[in-house]
Amino acid sequence: MSTVLTIGSGKGGVGKTTAVANLAVALAASGDKVVCIDGDIGLRNLDVIMGLENRIVYDLVDVVEGRCRLRQAMIRDKHLPELYLIPAAQTRDKNAVSPSDMVRLCDELRGEYDWILIDSPAGIERGFKNAIAPADRVVVVTNPEVSAVRDADRVIGILEAEEKGTPSLILNRLNPIMVKRHDMLSADDVVDLLAVKIIGVVPEDEDVIVAANRGSPVALDQKSRAGQAFRNIAQRLKGIDTPFLALDDQGNLWQRLFAGRK
Amino acid sequence: MSASQLTLKIKGLRDSLLVTLPEGRWDDLRGLLLNQIQERESFFKGARLALDVGVQALHVSDVSELRDALSEQGVALWAVLSESPATEKTAQLLGLATRLARPTPEVPRAPAAVVEADKALWVDKTLRSGMRVEYPGHIVVLGDVNPGAEIVAGGSVIVWGRLRGVVHAGAEGNGEASVCALDLSPQQLRIAGEIALAPKQRKTPVPEIVRLKDGQLVAEPWRPDKH
Numbered sequence: 167m168s169t170v171l172t173i174g175s176g177k178g179g180v181g182k183t184t185a186v187a188n189l190a191v192a193l194a195a196s197g198d199k200v201v202c203i204d205g206d207i208g209l210r211n212l213d214v215i216m217g218l219e220n221r222i223v224y225d226l227v228d229v230v231e232g233r234c235r236l237r238q239a240m241i242r243d244k245h246l247p248e249l250y251l252i253p254a255a256q257t258r259d260k261n262a263v264s265p266s267d268m269v270r271l272c273d274e275l276r277g278e279y280d281w282i283l284i285d286s287p288a289g290i291e292r293g294f295k296n297a298i299a300p301a302d303r304v305v306v307v308t309n310p311e312v313s314a315v316r317d318a319d320r321v322i323g324i325l326e327a328e329e330k331g332t333p334s335l336i337l338n339r340l341n342p343i344m345v346k347r348h349d350m351l352s353a354d355d356v357v358d359l360l361a362v363k364i365i366g367v368v369p370e371d372e373d374v375i376v377a378a379n380r381g382s383p384v385a386l387d388q389k390s391r392a393g394q395a396f397r398n399i400a401q402r403l404k405g406i407d408t409p410f411l412a413l414d415d416q417g418n419l420w421q422r423l424f425a426g427r428k
Numbered sequence: 429m430s431a432s433q434l435t436l437k438i439k440g441l442r443d444s445l446l447v448t449l450p451e452g453r454w455d456d457l458r459g460l461l462l463n464q465i466q467e468r469e470s471f472f473k474g475a476r477l478a479l480d481v482g483v484q485a486l487h488v489s490d491v492s493e494l495r496d497a498l499s500e501q502g503v504a505l506w507a508v509l510s511e512s513p514a515t516e517k518t519a520q521l522l523g524l525a526t527r528l529a530r531p532t533p534e535v536p537r538a539p540a541a542v543v544e545a546d547k548a549l550w551v552d553k554t555l556r557s558g559m560r561v562e563y564p565g566h567i568v569v570l571g572d573v574n575p576g577a578e579i580v581a582g583g584s585v586i587v588w589g590r591l592r593g594v595v596h597a598g599a600e601g602n603g604e605a606s607v608c609a610l611d612l613s614p615q616q617l618r619i620a621g622e623i624a625l626a627p628k629q630r631k632t633p634v635p636e637i638v639r640l641k642d643g644q645l646v647a648e649p650w651r652p653d654k655h
Contacts, residue, residue, distance in 0.1 A: 264496075264500050265496050292499065295496060295499075299496075316557050316576050317557070319557040319574050319575070319576065320556060320557040320558040320576065322556055323555075323556030323557065323559055324523075326553075326556075327488060327492075327522050327523070328488065328492050328522075329488055329492075359574065359575075361554060
């Protein structure tokens with residue numbers, strides 16, 4: 167059974183592409199067969215974060231417009247043999263692909279792969295519509311910031327209206343110290359507003375930036391806290407119950423969050 | 429009736445096209461519309477389309493699928509007009525308008541408004557950012573109204589949940605309208621012509637009711653003996 171999982175957010179810069187790269191790496195490292203599709207035509211990034219940019223020959227638009235076979239556009243990862251990337255075209259725009267193209271493409275991949283991860287572009291227009299059209303599940307990424315949460319709320323509303331079901335949530339770049347000082351929304355605050363199931367809290371971590379620049383996602387780094395958080399999310403996606411990370415040294419996340427409410 | 433006998437009525441509005449569908453099977457009508465658009469590509473390209481579907485009851489999937497198909501032809505669907513409440517609800521869920529901003533002059537609007545003013549629209553879900561519900565009568569929401577959502581009612585608004593978006597009661601000038609919510613902390617609240625910005629936040633929310641008193645918006649905690 168393969169699952170088409172789309173990662174979206176509404177707002178840009180919250181970590182959609184980082185989440186896709188890391189979940190793909192974590193899922194592939196756990197033994198699953200994974201393909202990622204970069205849906206951000208014209209502003210592609212996923213290839214850079216995965217360190218595969220100089221291997222691109224064909225892209226998503228070439229496949230859709232029949233210039234190559236699907237197989238030819240799939241780039242094998244450097245580290246993991248069961249992980250592939252279908253990059254976006256950089257010289258075109260979102261209108262080069264339609265929602266039905268995406269559905270057809272994913273149907274071709276279904277059966278052969280366990281996970282088809284789609285990196286949605288920011289915004290709620292055509293590119294987003296393309297990315298969610300084939301999705302079985304959607305994960306919304308947000309940051310503990312009012313503007314990011316507002317956009318996540320809008321995206322969740324659209325997904326519900328389009329009968330895609332209620333998505334689950336990844337809260338990215340949480341800074342436990344700032345939450346403790348009441349200078350940042352807590353995971354509870356965010357969940358309280360959005361009323362969706364949270365499947366992961368990723369702490370803010372400099373390693374993420376270093377890893378992205380190096381083209382080797384942080385989930386490969388066994389010492390990184392953010393990497394651990396992404397590996398845990400991958401486990402939860404597979405239906406394996408995994409405890410949430412303790413984000414500081416005093417008690418676990420939930421105890422701390424409850425203490426923070428008083 | 430076969431699909432070939434059906435015809436569309438197309439009318440130019442100020443900044444969009446109004447297409448009125450005849451009665452018939454939805455699949456036929458949908459095909460007919462898309463065909464027409466394909467045949468007259470240069471006429472339709474880039475147009476904003478308002479669709480009058482008559483009594484047709486449409487599901488979210490019908491409308492969203494049509495909207496996507498239209499957008500592939502370069503046509504933006506912005507409104508779905510219908511006599512069917514189910515279809516109106518569908519359109520509202522998708523963020524589409526359900527009435528044209530300026531009613532066409534040959535449609536007398538006042539009598540309809542009188543009939544509708546005492547009715548209420550029942551919304552049994554949380555309104556998320558970007559959703560807008562507009563109704564000439566009262567609006568009752570069973571759920572939250574999140575920041576960025578908008579409610580515009582000709583009459584009163586009741587929110588059985590947290591009201592944190594924008595709400596306008598008595599939108600057509602009815603100063604008797606009121607707004608109540610279990611947790612009243614809207615971004616902006618209007619009754620008739622009066623506007624109040626986000627009132628003070630209470631630590632523990634209590635149900636409140638807002639009314640217009642001597643030209644001022646006054647919020648009071650809900651007390652059974654007083655009302």
